[in-house]
Amino acid sequence: MHDEIEIRAERPEERLATESLVREAFWNVYRPGCLEHFVLHEFRSRPEFCPALNLLLIRHGEIIGQAMYVKNVLRTSSQEELPILTLGPICIHPAHQRKGFGKLLLDQSLVLAAETEAVGVFLEGNVGFYGKSGFVVASTMGVHYMDEPADEPVPYFLGKELKEGVLQGLPMQYRVPEGYFVDEKLAEEFDRQFPPKERLRLPGQLFSGA
Numbered sequence: 001m002h003d004e005i006e007i008r009a010e011r012p013e014e015r016l017a018t019e020s021l022v023r024e025a026f027w028n029v030y031r032p033g034c035l036e037h038f039v040l041h042e043f044r045s046r047p048e049f050c051p052a053l054n055l056l057l058i059r060h061g062e063i064i065g066q067a068m069y070v071k072n073v074l075r076t077s078s079q080e081e082l083p084i085l086t087l088g089p090i091c092i093h094p095a096h097q098r099k100g101f102g103k104l105l106l107d108q109s110l111v112l113a114a115e116t117e118a119v120g121v122f123l124e125g126n127v128g129f130y131g132k133s134g135f136v137v138a139s140t141m142g143v144h145y146m147d148e149p150a151d152e153p154v155p156y157f158l159g160k161e162l163k164e165g166v167l168q169g170l171p172m173q174y175r176v177p178e179g180y181f182v183d184e185k186l187a188e189e190f191d192r193q194f195p196p197k198e199r200l201r202l203p204g205q206l207f208s209g210a
């Protein structure tokens, strides 16, 4: 199953192919169409982007998976900062999903993430997938999402420690990096360079779209 697989950083000439993959994987999953390929595109020129952690999973020479991390911080109530990473988007091409490639990519990316100064990785996602790689609901680690009250856990906000014991104890606040909030009109314009795809409203989507 995992023969001929390479996980490595994206090369400049692979940018468009990666964006096409991200578009295929996220299209109509969380909203009609998707923004994730534009998010990746925009992040590449931001200082918090980590090129060494902008990873591809290549199987038999074909890019079938992608994962990116950005630098972020957790803040204590006294505004002390701890370096962390935010993960996402991460995806596997729809033709290759549920065959273990996502977990393989996630686990390998976490090994590389652990070599940085970051003390943990945080993301918004489904604990059904990330839980198998050691992620837990972040509020159980004392880490709270944006301005949500500390006593109202956000079940999709997940975290994993990279440096043992560092996060225990103090309550910390997490903020979603600004780069994830892209302009939907600009995203639509960006999307026009790709082959047309129908935007559908489907059950289970989190956002209704424009």
Ligand SMILES: CC(C)(COP(=O)(O)OP(=O)(O)OC[C@H]1O[C@@H](n2cnc3c(N)ncnc32)[C@H](O)[C@@H]1OP(=O)(O)O)[C@@H](O)C(=O)NCCC(=O)NCCS
Pocket (backbone or CB within 6 Å): 025, 026, 029, 088, 089, 090, 091, 092, 093, 096, 097, 098, 099, 100, 101, 102, 103, 104, 124, 125, 126, 127, 128, 129, 130, 132
């Ligand atoms: C989510 C995604 C990256 C998972 O990759 P994958 O290769 O399909 O997943 P894997 O086969 O490695 O799954 C690993 C484990 O997670 C579980 N899992 C995978 N996707 C899941 C999902 N969407 N919900 C719940 N559990 C999931 C699987 O059951 C599997 O465990 P098991 O095989 O022991 O049962 C992939 O399906 C994808 O690209 N989805 C669309 C984009 C997306 O939603 N990305 C994540 C954004 S948070």
